[in-house]
Amino acid sequence: MKLTSAQVALLGETISLTPRAGWFPVYNPADAGVLAYVQEHTADDTRTAIAAADKAFPAWSGKTAKDRSIILKKWNDLVLKHKEEMALLVTLEQGRPIKETHGEVTYGASFIEWFAEEAKRAYGRTIPATLPGKHLQTIKQAIGVCAAITPWNFPISMITRKVSPALAAGCTVVIKPSEETPLSALVLLQLAKQAGLPEGVINVVNSTKAAEIGGVLTSDPRVKKLSFTGSTPVGKLLYAQCAPTMKKLSMELGGNAPFLVFDDAEIDAAVEGALASKYRNSGQTCVCANRLIVQSGIYDSFAARLTERVRELKLEEGWKEDATLGPLINRKAIDKVQHLVDDAVKKGAHVELGGKAHDLFYEGTVLTNVSREMELFDTEIFGPVAPLFRFETEEEGIAMANDTPFGLAAYAYTRDIGRAMRVAAKLQYGMVGMNDGLISTEVTPFGGVKESGLGREGAVEGLEEYLSIKYISYGGLGAI
Ligand code: ADP
DSSP, X not given: OOOOHHHHHHHGGGEESSOOTTEEEEEOTXXXXXXXXXXXXXXXXXXXXXXXXXXXXXXXXXXXHHHHHHHHHHHHHHHHHTHHHHHHHHHHHHOOOHHHHHHHHHHHHHHHHHHHHHGGGOOOEEEOOSSTTOEEEEEEEEOOEEEEEOOSSSTTHHHHHHHHHHHHHTOEEEEEOOTTOHHHHHHHHHHHHHTTOOTTSEEEOOOSOHHHHHHHHHHOTTEEEEEEESOHHHHHHHHHHHGGGXXXXXXXXXXXXXXXXXXXXXXXXXXXXXXXXXHGGGGOSTTSEEEEEEEHHHHHHHHHHHHHHHHTOOBOOTTSTTOSBOBOSSHHHHHHHHHHHHHHHXXXXXXEEOOOEETTEEOOEEEESOOTTSGGGTSOOOSSEEEEEEEOSHHXXXXXXXXXXXXXXXXXXXXXXXXXXXXXXXSOSSEEEESOSOOOOTTSOBOOEETTEEOOBSHHHHHHTTEEEEEEXXXXXXXX
């Protein structure tokens, strides 16, 4: 399927429908067709974007929070006004079923709305003085030019979750979207311009040579902060690259989410939670349940019920109304998922359902009899494959859940209030869904511990990431 005329109009001159020298193709993962061509930006273009952001910073940060908020609200309204075209655009360039991409647009917009409101609440403090004649105060100030490097799996919300707090705080930004999904970013840019964001406040660089662009963004001293969402190896590389210029960092990296089901869980709720957490976006989210860790008393019935429900999922092109599982993002993703399933089967896993690719689509899959030795215990699957590990005691379940260097999201199902509180406290994760398979909202702090990263996005904490605290001591004031 091709772009609609409404989408082409929205994208304007940021795309070409025919090949052009120095432009790269954007593919529809469901049928491998070319959707459009976008300009391949260079290292020099990136420096130009940084210069533009740097030039725009004094005026933008000098506006009142309310004035910035008014523009952000207009941006939010425009995104929601174009919800239909944008939802279909995400489906076309990322593959996700249309049923889910409406949610991606409203989720994305929710960050713009939230931070438009929070812009006005970047409060400092007055601290009781330690000596007479002094006044001690903190103020919060915008950090400066911020770089945002974003992934393809949430091509709208991963941008707005970084850019909205940055803009609300008074920062200016340079965004490097995933080369798989530049079109969603370009629509956001066009709508931001329509909303009245001044020249240079928001800049987008697109490239298939991510390392080259990343090299500039992480080394340029004018960039004061990098916010990255993506894989752990790339995150670690960028972390190191930012050290010489000591940039402030937010890193939202990989996960290996455990989904614990205790014998006393309400089984239907646990199955529905697993379905939502595991198969949403065909398993391609960093908070997707990666390891279903099920207590032995409920293991067989949970496996049977989950298999029944996964059988109902419809593997189809995302633009078809009844699709619930779309294609994976590309061939490499399919090969990785197949490799993990093959490895598990070779080591003794039973395929209860699925286990095969159909070109760029992967079947909803349930594996039982899986064990710690299989690669998928330690690897983020990023596909619609649920491996069901077995455990006996609460301690063993928690230990299995924590047996990973990652610490982004974890889930647990139990009806025992004491166990719920114990387990929530003991899980070494930044976020816990207790009897809840869908936890992401704009009003709560999203982020991980251990090798899943640092910093928080969304919520009041999300704004802090783009502010620095200045302490001012006013002396010699006399008696006050
Ligand atoms: P994924 O496997 O989810 O695509 P990546 O970490 O490879 O995760 O990609 C996330 C984002 O990081 C994308 O925008 C990608 O282009 C970018 N990226 C990948 N490698 C580098 C790099 N060496 N430097 C800067 N950005 C990079």
